Amino acid sequence: MKFFITGGSGLLGSRIATVADDEHELVLSHNSNPTDNTVKCDITDEDEVKKTIQKVKPDVIIHCAAMTNVDLCEDEIDTAYKVNGDATGYLAKASEDVDAKMIYVSTDFVFDGTKGNYKETDEVNPLGIYAKSKYDGEVQLQKYSNNWAIARVSVLYGWHERLNFTTWVIDELRKENEINIVTDQINSPTLADNAAEAMLEIAGQDKNGIYHTAGNDLISRYDFTRQIADVFDLDENLINPITSDKFIQKAPRPRDSSLNVNKIEKELDFKMETCEESLIRMRDCE
Ligand SMILES: NC(=O)c1ccc[n+]([C@@H]2O[C@H](COP(=O)([O-])OP(=O)(O)OC[C@H]3O[C@@H](n4cnc5c(N)ncnc54)[C@H](OP(=O)(O)O)[C@@H]3O)[C@@H](O)[C@H]2O)c1
Incomplete structure (x- = not known):
């Protein structure tokens, strides 16, 4: 199968390239951070998107590229909608031209966080600009x-x-710096490798619809950070619990946007890992 992966210079895109079987052909793209194995494609340029997809002729597009800085999106609203919203439309149109399947990587932030353990059928209510875009x-x-x-x-x-949240925690604790982590934000932290495998499985089984391809835990940021320290054998005493009201962030955060992963596990017979399983896997391949 031939894949076109946007965001190939980012975390998830690069991990898809790492976990994909050799039998698959992958074309990865970047925008401003070229790497050895990526081609340039600015997804906000509709013409460039169309030409690139016509040239590559993928069977499947996995669209990972996004404006991922949640707080910056509050300041740069037009760019956020252009990159996260409009560009997804350009890729979707281009995918139809070549009869490709398109898998779009989205976020737990589409939910407002009042309930938690969200299923694919639950109603969305995005709070900030990143989430809305x-x-x-x-x-x-x-x-x-x-x-x-x-x-x-x-x-x-x-x-x-x-750096991402987990590698930042590992870095800080290895330097023996104290870190303040919120106790009242709950998510389902997701190892990019496990999500990448889930997406390849969706492509392989030719599935359509919405899937939660997240970590198999509903866990506070603070408890997750303690698990990181435990698995990487770092000092848990350096982690200070704080509440969100003491940690001002520009964009609103859902209180509990954790995701229920039963659907992908049952329908595709694919296992989403717990945080502990994923952290151990990450540690073992450092
Ligand atoms: N990170 C999280 O915690 C999180 C949580 C929930 C959902 N997600 C979603 O998961 C996906 C992957 O996230 P990630 O953390 O792997 O992202 P990332 O590491 O922040 O990388 C973002 C990627 O998007 C590319 N990009 C940005 N603007 C572009 C443009 N105009 N044209 C082409 N490419 C552009 C970047 O390319 P260059 O660097 O080359 O410019 C980069 O490859 C995203 O869709 C994100 O919304 C992420």
Whole structure:
């Protein structure tokens, strides 16, 4: 199968390349951070998207690229909607031209966090600009593609040259710095490798619809951080519990946007890992 992966220079895109079987052919793309194995494609340029997809002729597009800085999206609203919303529409149209399936990577932030343990059938209510623009991407995908899937993830982590939450925690604790972590935000932290495998499985089994491809835990940021310390044998006493009102962030955060992963586990017979399983796997491949 031939894949076109947007966001190939980012965390998830690069991990898809790592876990994909050799039998698959992958073309990865970047925008401003080229790597050895990526081609340039600015997804906000509709013409460039169309030409690239016509040239590559993939069987499946996995669309990982996004404006992922949640707080910056509050300041750069037009860019957030262009990258996360409109560009998803451009890719969906281009996928139809070549009869490709399109898998769009979305987020737990489409939910408002009042309930938690969200299923794919639960009603969305995105709070901030990042969340609203990512949801706009879900809408544009369904408007322009007839062969689509949405894969929602939460607090992505894994080895990558740019820091993510987990690698930042490991870095700080190894330097013996104290860190303040909120106790009242709950998610389903997701190892990028496990999410990548889930997306390849959705493609392989030719599934359509929405899937929660997240970590198999409903866990506070504080408890997750303690698990990181435990698995990586770091000092848990350096982790200070705080509440969100003491940690001012520009964009609103859902209180509990944890995701229920029963659907993918049952329908695709695919296992989403717990945080502990994923952290051990991450530690073992450092
Ligand atoms: N990170 C999380 O905690 C999290 C949580 C929930 C959902 N998600 C979703 O998961 C997906 C992957 O996230 P990630 O953490 O792997 O992302 P990331 O590491 O922040 O990488 C973002 C990627 O998007 C690309 N990109 C940005 N603007 C672009 C443009 N105009 N044209 C082409 N490419 C562009 C970047 O390319 P360059 O670097 O080359 O510019 C980069 O490859 C995203 O859709 C995100 O919304 C992430």
